[in-house]
Amino acid sequence: MQPWLSPVLKEENDVGLSDLMSMAKPNIEARDKILARISGKELVNCFQCIKCTSGCTALKLLELKPHEIIKLVNLGFVDELPSSDIIWTCVTCLKCVQRCPQKASPYHVIIALRNLAVEKEAKVPERYLKAVSQILETGQVDTYQKIVTRKMETVDRESLKLPKICAPKESFQVVFMKAMEEKTV
Amino acid sequence: MTRIGVYVCHCGLNIAGVVDVEKVAEYAKTLSDVVVSKHYTYMCSEPGQRMIQEDIRNKKLDRIVIATCSPRMHEETFRRAVAEGGLNPYLTEIVNLREQVSWAHTHEPEKATEKAKALVRMGVARSRLLEPLEKRRVSVEKSVLVVGGGIAGIQASLDLANAGFPVYLVEKAPSIGGRMAQLDKTFPTLDCSACILTPKMVDVVKHPNITMLTNAEVTDVKGFVGNYEVTILKKPRYVDEKKCVGCEVCAQVCPVKVPDRFNENLTQKRAISIYSTHAVPNIATINSEYCLRLKYEKGVCGKCQEACEAEAIDFEEQPKTIHVKVGGVVLAVGSEVFNALQMAELGYGRFKNVISNIEFERISDASGPTGGKILSPKNGKTPKTIVFIQCVGSRDKRFHEYCCRVGCMVTLKQAILAREKIHENVKIYVCYIDMRAFGKGYDEFYGRARDMDVDFVAGLPSEIHESTDGSLYFDVFDKGTNKLLQIRTDLVVLGTGLVPNKDLADISALLHASRSADGFLLEAHPKLRPLESAAAGVFLAGACQGPKDIPDTVAQASGAAAKALDLLSHGEIEIEPLKAIVDEDLCSGCRICASICPFLAIEMKTDIIEGKEGARAEVVEAMCQGCGLCSSACPTGAIKIQQYSSKQVMIQVDAALAESCAEGGK
Numbered sequence: 001m002q003p004w005l006s007p008v009l010k011e012e013n014d015v016g017l018s019d020l021m022s023m024a025k026p027n028i029e030a031r032d033k034i035l036a037r038i039s040g041k042e043l044v045n046c047f048q049c050i051k052c053t054s055g056c057t058a059l060k061l062l063e064l065k066p067h068e069i070i071k072l073v074n075l076g077f078v079d080e081l082p083s084s085d086i087i088w089t090c091v092t093c094l095k096c097v098q099r100c101p102q103k104a105s106p107y108h109v110i111i112a113l114r115n116l117a118v119e120k121e122a123k124v125p126e127r128y129l130k131a132v133s134q135i136l137e138t139g140q141v142d143t144y145q146k147i148v149t150r151k152m153e154t155v156d157r158e159s160l161k162l163p164k165i166c167a168p169k170e171s172f173q174v175v176f177m178k179a180m181e182e183k184t185v
Numbered sequence: 186m187t188r189i190g191v192y193v194c195h196c197g198l199n200i201a202g203v204v205d206v207e208k209v210a211e212y213a214k215t216l217s218d219v220v221v222s223k224h225y226t227y228m229c230s231e232p233g234q235r236m237i238q239e240d241i242r243n244k245k246l247d248r249i250v251i252a253t254c255s256p257r258m259h260e261e262t263f264r265r266a267v268a269e270g271g272l273n274p275y276l277t278e279i280v281n282l283r284e285q286v287s288w289a290h291t292h293e294p295e296k297a298t299e300k301a302k303a304l305v306r307m308g309v310a311r312s313r314l315l316e317p318l319e320k321r322r323v324s325v326e327k328s329v330l331v332v333g334g335g336i337a338g339i340q341a342s343l344d345l346a347n348a349g350f351p352v353y354l355v356e357k358a359p360s361i362g363g364r365m366a367q368l369d370k371t372f373p374t375l376d377c378s379a380c381i382l383t384p385k386m387v388d389v390v391k392h393p394n395i396t397m398l399t400n401a402e403v404t405d406v407k408g409f410v411g412n413y414e415v416t417i418l419k420k421p422r423y424v425d426e427k428k429c430v431g432c433e434v435c436a437q438v439c440p441v442k443v444p445d446r447f448n449e450n451l452t453q454k455r456a457i458s459i460y461s462t463h464a465v466p467n468i469a470t471i472n473s474e475y476c477l478r479l480k481y482e483k484g485v486c487g488k489c490q491e492a493c494e495a496e497a498i499d500f501e502e503q504p505k506t507i508h509v510k511v512g513g514v515v516l517a518v519g520s521e522v523f524n525a526l527q528m529a530e531l532g533y534g535r536f537k538n539v540i541s542n543i544e545f546e547r548i549s550d551a552s553g554p555t556g557g558k559i560l561s562p563k564n565g566k567t568p569k570t571i572v573f574i575q576c577v578g579s580r581d582k583r584f585h586e587y588c589c590r591v592g593c594m595v596t597l598k599q600a601i602l603a604r605e606k607i608h609e610n611v612k613i614y615v616c617y618i619d620m621r622a623f624g625k626g627y628d629e630f631y632g633r634a635r636d637m638d639v640d641f642v643a644g645l646p647s648e649i650h651e652s653t654d655g656s657l658y659f660d661v662f663d664k665g666t667n668k669l670l671q672i673r674t675d676l677v678v679l680g681t682g683l684v685p686n687k688d689l690a691d692i693s694a695l696l697h698a699s700r701s702a703d704g705f706l707l708e709a710h711p712k713l714r715p716l717e718s719a720a721a722g723v724f725l726a727g728a729c730q731g732p733k734d735i736p737d738t739v740a741q742a743s744g745a746a747a748k749a750l751d752l753l754s755h756g757e758i759e760i761e762p763l764k765a766i767v768d769e770d771l772c773s774g775c776r777i778c779a780s781i782c783p784f785l786a787i788e789m790k791t792d793i794i795e796g797k798e799g800a801r802a803e804v805v806e807a808m809c810q811g812c813g814l815c816s817s818a819c820p821t822g823a824i825k826i827q828q829y830s831s832k833q834v835m836i837q838v839d840a841a842l843a844e845s846c847a848e849g850g851k
Binding site for chain 1: 580581582583619645647648659660661663664
């Protein structure tokens with residue numbers, strides 16, 4: 001299973017968005033920080049047509065409501081969002097970006113919130129950390145898998161006589177780490 | 186020795202809130218020749234104007250500089266005031282401290298005050314060189330051209346014709362009636378559209394003052410306000426308008442099928458046919474793109490000619506050019522409906538059961554393809570669920586940013602019609618962002634739709650899918666219930682908005698009528714002059730100025746007609762004296778000015794110059810609009826615009842630089 005598709009909310013000590021929001025207060029400074037990150041206010045210029053949520057790939061399983069996130073950011077309720085697990089459920093299909101009639105983009109806001117979460121050292125789902133270490137080790141986001149065919153045969157790369165995948169060179173890891181550091185600054 | 190009066194206006198707090206008006210007035214006193222310098226809350230008010238007039242009399246002022254709002258706003262007002270004070274009105278100079286200073290530099294009051302001082306200094310410098318001018322009077326042709334025969338054009342034509350002025354009504358389609366003729370019912374009263382429109386269409390034909398030119402287009406406009414020379418191209422119908430009796434026997438024998446434009450291409454008609462069931466004039470037209478005879482060669486087909494007892498069919502008919510002289514023009518070319526093909530996610534064009542609201546209108550109309558029964562296009566069955574989706578193509582930065590103003594009401598009307606026609610056997614959903622029911626009786630109409638069990642879903646779907654049986658399904662998140670609704674339906678009606686007419690590009694170029702950013706024609710002032718275009722003598726009616734419903738369109742059309750009457754009624758109008766003048770000694774006869782003049786106001790006359798034959802430019806006064814293109818293009822400086830000669834402009838530049846040079850030297 002793709003790491004980002006396994007239900008996030010089932011991890012221990014998870015906090016849902018509505019629990020966090022019940023006592024929340026707006027924080028305009030933090031809001032402006034996020035707006036600066038996504039360069040320009042147009043990205044949150046939303047009139048709540050809900051097209052993003054209607055079409056959201058992560059909504060049915062994971063209850064991600066992009067329109068809600070955009071509205072929360074607009075009103076300044078940003079302190080709680082990075083600590084919520086909901087921001088990690090976006091599968092980055094970019095449908096919301098493509099179809100938004102106001103050229104706003106919940107996707108960019110969610111990515112900004114994720115970066116904020118990393119900076120604040122809030123809890124990042126383990127799968128993401130795993131994904132990072134996996135890239136470092138194998139150069140790939142996902143490991144290759146064994147597959148059961150219709151004839152109920154189990155096949156993998158070896159049985160299909162596909163070439164072996166080499167581990168990346170050490171220099172790759174250096175470049176990758178450097179790029180990650182630069183991005184977070 | 187000139188005696189200059191400077192008046193600085195506060196414009197309430199519009200100017201005074203940013204610019205230190207007192208300082209500016211004090212500064213003006215230090216400029217040479219300035220005798221009086223005052224500031225006042227509202228210069229344009231009665232006491233403000235009186236102040237200027239008293240100073241002209243008592244202090245013998247001969248130049249007036251008013252630092253206030255844009256000259257577009259109140260130049261006329263102040264000129265009139267100055268004239269009443271006994272001075273030539275053209276000795277007034279307006280300095281713009283509002284649009285160009287206080288509104289532009291709200292956050293920098295000190296710099297704004299400095300800029301205001303500089304502008305006043307420039308204005309004072311220029312005022313010394315102003316010359317007294319007299320307004321020109323030109324006669325006005327007492328007739329009007331109305332472009333577009335929809336409800337706007339019809340209403341404007343009837344109003345003008347009833348007032349006794351000849352009207353030329355030009356319509357591109359073979360029949361007048363426009364968009365309104367295609368509609369089934371009208372909101373919020375549910376009047377039958379045809380029942381209230383067709384009598385008006387007949388009135389147009391019968392009116393002795395209206396010359397109706399259908400199947401025709403305006404191809405050229407020359408001249409200026411009060412004296413337009415218009416060229417109209419009348420395309421051939423290939424049917425004699427006088428002989429045809431409208432029996433449509435020809436259509437029964439014609440073998441060629443063509444898409445029916447009036448029915449939004451939902452059905453087909455014959456290559457020779459009458460435009461619609463209630464077309465005016467009720468005359469057949471041959472579609473030359475499809476007719477076998479016209480497309481191929483002589484001797485082919487010709488069945489209609491054989492069948493026509495009135496002998497009205499004439500394959501040899503040629504396009505005709507008609508020239509008319511008119512005093513004013515009413516533009517009523519209307520709008521188009523957004524083509525939902527551009528919004529791929531909704532499946533219009535891919536799925537047969539996704540239709541636009543204008544197509545629904547034809548399906549619901551008794552004269553339409555289904556005889557007024559609401560049926561799904563794919564299987565011809567009565568739908569069990571109908572979904573309306575709002576804001577298709579409008580309020581959308583990918584297509585059109587504006588609100589289409591009619592979409593919500595159209596959908597409410599169509600939802601009510603569907604409920605009335607299919608009764609309780611249909612489930613009706615309306616997916617919307619905001620429901621805008623702002624007109625008289627409109628919100629009550631919204632209430633009526635809710636009473637009739639129409640379900641409103643606050644949210645738009647992201648995409649529509651089709652299942653194998655032709656039904657459609659989609660997910661939509663509803664704000665009210667905070668739930669993802671999964672809807673399955675037989676018919677989706679897209680609330681497509683109104684978009685600018687494709688012809689507007691040509692029309693705006695022909696008449697110098699500018700367009701706003703949204704593509705519609707631009708009014709002279711958004712609040713105070715909504716019926717006029719910036720080009721003098723050109724008036725706007727209906728949806729060509731912006732999306733509009735029928736009540737607003739009719740109101741604007743009558744208003745535009747009244748404006749045109751105002752222009753025609755005196756038989757003569759005053760026009761600005763600012764015009765081009767040629768210095769014959771400097772003119773080299775290069776013809777650059779004549780080639781660029783947009784008003785064709787420059788003629789070249791041949792002359793004997795120093796024994797040789799040469800040409801010289803001559804300005805046709807009545808046609809010159811004082812735009813200044815010629816003056817800036819003239820290589821020898823022979824042609825200049827009154828009040829804007831190089832001297833008058835350069836002295837301002839000098840004044841602008843004077844202080845800054847001094848500052849630089851410090």
